[in-house]
Amino acid sequence: MKTKVIFEDFVSLFFPRLCIHCDAPLPRGVKDICLQCQYNLPKIENFKESVPQYREKFDGIFPVEAVFVYGHFVKGGIMQSVLHELKYNHNPEIGIQMGRWFGKNLADAGWKNAFDVIIPVPLHPKKLKKRGYNQALALAQGLHQGLEINVLENALHRVSNTSSQTHKKKLTRMLEMQGMFELNDNVKLNQLNILLVDDVLTTGSTLLACAEQLQKGEPKSISIAALAGA
Numbered sequence: 001m002k003t004k005v006i007f008e009d010f011v012s013l014f015f016p017r018l019c020i021h022c023d024a025p026l027p028r029g030v031k032d033i034c035l036q037c038q039y040n041l042p043k044i045e046n047f048k049e050s051v052p053q054y055r056e057k058f059d060g061i062f063p064v065e066a067v068f069v070y071g072h073f074v075k076g077g078i079m080q081s082v083l084h085e086l087k088y089n090h091n092p093e094i095g096i097q098m099g100r101w102f103g104k105n106l107a108d109a110g111w112k113n114a115f116d117v118i119i120p121v122p123l124h125p126k127k128l129k130k131r132g133y134n135q136a137l138a139l140a141q142g143l144h145q146g147l148e149i150n151v152l153e154n155a156l157h158r159v160s161n162t163s164s165q166t167h168k169k170k171l172t173r174m175l176e177m178q179g180m181f182e183l184n185d186n187v188k189l190n191q192l193n194i195l196l197v198d199d200v201l202t203t204g205s206t207l208l209a210c211a212e213q214l215q216k217g218e219p220k221s222i223s224i225a226a227l228a229g230a
């Protein structure tokens with residue numbers, strides 16, 4: 001046995017690592033989510049085409065190519081624990097892990113050559129400083145590992161910081177989000193098939209505001225991937 005492994009076993013005797021959702025002790029080699037919770041993730045596994053219920057959010061508003069969501073958000077469910085861990089518990093690793101699984105699912109469904117570049121939704125610099133990382137970028141890095149498609153980190157920047165998002169009406173939120181993002185200078189998206197990535201897809205207004213800006217770079221297509229959908 002290697003010293004590192006012995007040390008980790010020793011530490012875990014006193015500080016067992018626990019599942020982020022059910023608090024079950026994690027066996028060695030399993031990170032963050034126990035096998036039972038992994039099995040119970042409310043995943044959408046068949047990505048042969050867009051997920052209709054999420055794609056509909058953009059119908060008649062913006063010409064997105066495809067919309068993918070890894071799992072459904074249920075209050076008190078595993079996906080809520082995952083999002084909480086990703087956003088508030090300083091754990092970008094779980095985002096990379098989820099992105100990798102998501103990317104593998106998409107690759108298995110034949111989407112490997114459908115995109116040229118992965119673009120994460122940017123965070124406002126203030127929020128980035130507070131959180132220490134952009135959770136959408138963590139997901140994008142995982143998707144990169146699963147799909148083997150490059151990430152373009154700095155295509156967009158966030159112009160202003162929004163307040164609370166969740167309890168606003170869809171239209172209010174959409175109008176509010178417009179102009180929240182800008183395409184950076186010298187970003188060339190000509191004829192590229194873009195996969196735009198965020199952690200959550202609810203009203204779609206954040207992703208829509210980003211897609212509208214990306215459109216200015218004249219890409220060939222814009223598709224969307226979100227970790228959780230509601």
Ligand SMILES: [Zn+2]
Nearest residue numbers: 019022034037
């Ligand atoms: Zn668990």
